[in-house]
Amino acid sequence: MLKRILTGDRPTGPLHLGHYAGSLSERLKYQADPESECFFIIADYQVMTDRLNTKAIQGDILEVVRDYLAVGINPDKSVIFVQSQIPELAELTMFFSMLTSMSALGRNPTVKEEVRAAGLGAKMSLGMFSYPVSQAADILLFDATHVPVGEDQLPHLEMTKQIGRRFNAQFGETLVIPEPVVSNVPRLLGLDGNQKMSKSRGNTINLSDNPDVVRKKIRGAVTDSGIEVYFDSKEKPAISNLLLMYQIATGDDMSEIEKYFSGKRYGFLKEQLVDALNAFLAPIRERRERLSDHAICWALQEGTFRAEEEASVVMRRIREALHFDYPKIFS
Numbered sequence: 001m002l003k004r005i006l007t008g009d010r011p012t013g014p015l016h017l018g019h020y021a022g023s024l025s026e027r028l029k030y031q032a033d034p035e036s037e038c039f040f041i042i043a044d045y046q047v048m049t050d051r052l053n054t055k056a057i058q059g060d061i062l063e064v065v066r067d068y069l070a071v072g073i074n075p076d077k078s079v080i081f082v083q084s085q086i087p088e089l090a091e092l093t094m095f096f097s098m099l100t101s102m103s104a105l106g107r108n109p110t111v112k113e114e115v116r117a118a119g120l121g122a123k124m125s126l127g128m129f130s131y132p133v134s135q136a137a138d139i140l141l142f143d144a145t146h147v148p149v150g151e152d153q154l155p156h157l158e159m160t161k162q163i164g165r166r167f168n169a170q171f172g173e174t175l176v177i178p179e180p181v182v183s184n185v186p187r188l189l190g191l192d193g194n195q196k197m198s199k200s201r202g203n204t205i206n207l208s209d210n211p212d213v214v215r216k217k218i219r220g221a222v223t224d225s226g227i228e229v230y231f232d233s234k235e236k237p238a239i240s241n242l243l244l245m246y247q248i249a250t251g252d253d254m255s256e257i258e259k260y261f262s263g264k265r266y267g268f269l270k271e272q273l274v275d276a277l278n279a280f281l282a283p284i285r286e287r288r289e290r291l292s293d294h295a296i297c298w299a300l301q302e303g304t305f306r307a308e309e310e311a312s313v314v315m316r317r318i319r320e321a322l323h324f325d326y327p328k329i330f331s
């Protein structure tokens with residue numbers, strides 16, 4: 001059974017270790033699986049849910065693609081494309097908005113949380129309120145079967161499935177109903193001890209950080225009280241987080257890692273972590289250096305072209321089901 005994988009990112013800055021652990025490493029596995037076809041969407045419309053200053057958007061898109069290729073996403077195998085360059089996505093969002101109730105959107109916990117974090121309240125834009133509908137279009141327009149996402153995206157996936165089922169019930173079997181695939185890697189905390197490693201908080205190890213930056217950031221990372229190193233995310237959240245980063249960088253088992261650090265001080269863990277991270281990032285940095293701007297633009301052009309081919313076929317099917325295949329009455 002062929003799997004169609006679709007997932008993506010908002011282009012809002014460099015990708016970090018949390019992205020790698022929770023998402024990019026999974027994508028590499030799917031890419032290596034001959035039974036899977038991968039589509040990666042760069043969700044530029046979604047950037048406008050939290051900022052109207054779009055001056056940097058083109059550079060940010062290219063940086064995401066650079067990060068993708070640097071970690072090993074291969075544009076000959078995987079389709080990397082830009083959301084706003086597929087006009088059918090806007091069209092399908094319009095149709096889907098007719099299948100979605102205001103109350104269901106108003107209950108979406110992820111949107112609620114984002115609105116709260118931005119301090120927007122009822123001032124949120126219509127686009128922000130309804131972006132899960134646009135995301136449903138991202139997924140259903142490409143006949144995705146599997147959508148690897150973080151847990152925060154599950155409400156959007158639930159809504160996507162609802163829209164798909166509703167469409168099929170009303171207009172006949174047309175859309176493939178996808179399943180989310182949630183990564184079982186625990187979420188990384190920020191280096192500042194904050195709940196989430198996130199670019200907006202500046203508490204990340206970026207995949208593009210150079211060795212000195214990695215050293216500085218790890219040396220400055222918060223730790224917990226006490227001196228002993230062991231894994232206990234309740235008692236030692238910051239130290240456990242550093243151990244988790246060490247695990248991501250080395251791929252070792254946590255029990256081995258704990259044994260290695262038992263009886264050692266925080267300073268030793270930090271030193272070892274710097275080395276492990278730099279060893280892990282070295283091949284990514286090397287690949288990044290070899291990437292020309294031309295290769296990045298080519299990957300994006302080629303991917304967007306392939307995505308558009310797919311989109312036009314599925315959209316034709318959708319318009320027919322909706323009886324909106326008007327070329328009939330115009331020809």
Ligand code: TRP
Nearest residue numbers: 006007008009010043135138139
């Ligand atoms: N909302 C996702 C995020 O912030 C990005 C995204 C946009 C996405 N469209 C998607 C993810 C479709 C999966 C499928 O991470």
